[in-house]
Amino acid sequence: MENWENKHIIFFDGDCGVCNFWVQWILQRDNKNQFMFASLQFVFGHKFLSERNLDQKQFNTLYLWKFGSYYLIKSNAIIKVLDLLGGFYSLGSWIGKIVPKFISDQIYDMISKNRMKISNQKCFLPTPDERKKFIEV
Numbered sequence: 001m002e003n004w005e006n007k008h009i010i011f012f013d014g015d016c017g018v019c020n021f022w023v024q025w026i027l028q029r030d031n032k033n034q035f036m037f038a039s040l041q042f043v044f045g046h047k048f049l050s051e052r053n054l055d056q057k058q059f060n061t062l063y064l065w066k067f068g069s070y071y072l073i074k075s076n077a078i079i080k081v082l083d084l085l086g087g088f089y090s091l092g093s094w095i096g097k098i099v100p101k102f103i104s105d106q107i108y109d110m111i112s113k114n115r116m117k118i119s120n121q122k123c124f125l126p127t128p129d130e131r132k133k134f135i136e137v
Contacts, residue, residue, distance in 0.1 A: 004135055005067045007036040008084060010077075011048055013059035014039030018115040022062070027130050029085050038135040060112045074112075075104035 010026065012019040023037050038044045040059040048065065049056045064077035072080050079096035082089040096104060111118070126134065 004036050007067075008034055008081075009048075009063075009065045009067070009135070010035055010037050010081070011040050011045050011063040011065065012037065013062075013115075014041050015059070016115050018111065018118065019062065026081060026085070027126070027133065029089065030133075032084075032086070034084055035081075036133045036135060042136040044135045060115070074108040075101065078108070079104075 010023065012023055014020070026035055027037075038048070040046070040049065040063075046056055048054075048063070048071075052071070061073050062077050063071055063073055064080055065071040075096060079093050082096065083093035
């Protein structure tokens with residue numbers, strides 16, 4: 001496992017097909033090797049939630065955390081991920097920044113609420129190189 005303290009950590013629902021798709025999508029585009037991933041259901045994810053007094057039983061929110069700096073949730077996390085990926089994806093970030101937060105979070109919440117219905121629940125098997133980017137796998 002790589003040193004997570006200098007990476008952006010994406011916390012996700014490990015039982016969610018939409019979340020697993022999003023993780024795979026980022027893995028394929030993380031050419032700068034700036035992200036690591038942790039399931040909210042594992043100890044590292046629980047510790048992150050408990051240290052911030054966040055709900056430890058609901059895993060319907062994606063978190064982006066930069067150690068010693070910030071954490072973002074919902075649409076703000078997605079917008080920041082797109083920004084960090086850079087290139088063409090920065091356009092998605094720019095569009096996300098001009099949409100009012102209450103609208104982008106409503107869209108996020110609608111997808112989150114229905115994520116188990118709209119996702120393919122196939123199991124994601126990371127390659128050995130991809131496994132190094134996961135905390136507690």
